[in-house]
Amino acid sequence: MERKYVNEEKYQKAIKILKIVRIILLVLGVSLLAGGIVLMVLGFNQEPKNTQTPDEFMMGMNSSNRTSTPSFNLGMIMGGAFMIGIGMMLTFAGGVALSVIIHRREITGFMVSQSEPIVREGYQAYKETIQEVIHDTAVTINSAKGERVEDPDKDHKFCKYCGNVLENDAVFCEFCGKKLN
Numbered sequence: 001m002e003r004k005y006v007n008e009e010k011y012q013k014a015i016k017i018l019k020i021v022r023i024i025l026l027v028l029g030v031s032l033l034a035g036g037i038v039l040m041v042l043g044f045n046q047e048p049k050n051t052q053t054p055d056e057f058m059m060g061m062n063s064s065n066r067t068s069t070p071s072f073n074l075g076m077i078m079g080g081a082f083m084i085g086i087g088m089m090l091t092f093a094g095g096v097a098l099s100v101i102i103h104r105r106e107i108t109g110f111m112v113s114q115s116e117p118i119v120r121e122g123y124q125a126y127k128e129t130i131q132e133v134i135h136d137t138a139v140t141i142n143s144a145k146g147e148r149v150e151d152p153d154k155d156h157k158f159c160k161y162c163g164n165v166l167e168n169d170a171v172f173c174e175f176c177g178k179k180l181n
Contacts, residue, residue, distance in 0.1 A: 018102050025094025032087030036080040043076030 100107065123130070157166045159173040159180065172179055 015102055018098055022094045022098040022102065025090045025098065029087045029090030029092075029094055032083045032090065034087075036083030036085075036087055038080070039076050039083060040080030043073040043080060046071045046073050 157168050157170060157180070158164070159166055159176060159178070161178045162173060162176040164173065164175040166173060166180070170180060
């Protein structure tokens with residue numbers, strides 16, 4: 001299909017570039033998502049710290065008698081959350097937004113093919129009403145100009161000099177005043 005205002009060669013080159021960018025964004029986004037998840041899991045699964053103080057060491061106390069509290073690394077958790085957020089944005093941009101841009105012709109064609117039967121059916125259902133509205137509008141406009149409008153339900157005579165629509169029994173044209181044969 002030839003487009004009047006689109007250089008097809010430049011369009012296809014731009015689409016190829018967008019496809020490459022889409023792949024890069026998807027790979028980068030998924031990598032950041034996976035890395036962020038790993039970082040968060042590692043941040044939550046820190047080994048509890050069970051170290052002896054110098055006093056405990058000197059007194060020969062065993063640190064295994066103490067109960068240890070779970071430990072986590074807030075920096076790793078926040079870094080992982082940040083990586084997940086950036087990964088989600090890049091994955092969305094690559095997977096959805098660029099796909100819509102790249103495939104907009106196909107999407108538009110599909111929408112038109114799905115809408116056309118509905119529009120045709122609607123027109124057929126309201127065809128008479130639409131024609132009446134068009135006729136009434138034309139009568140209103142032309143009567144404001146001082147012209148007559150042809151009634152689609154009956155045959156009319158036309159003036160051979162000026163072309164206006166006349167009544168079938170007219171002897172003279174009411175617009176140009178010439179005698180009709």
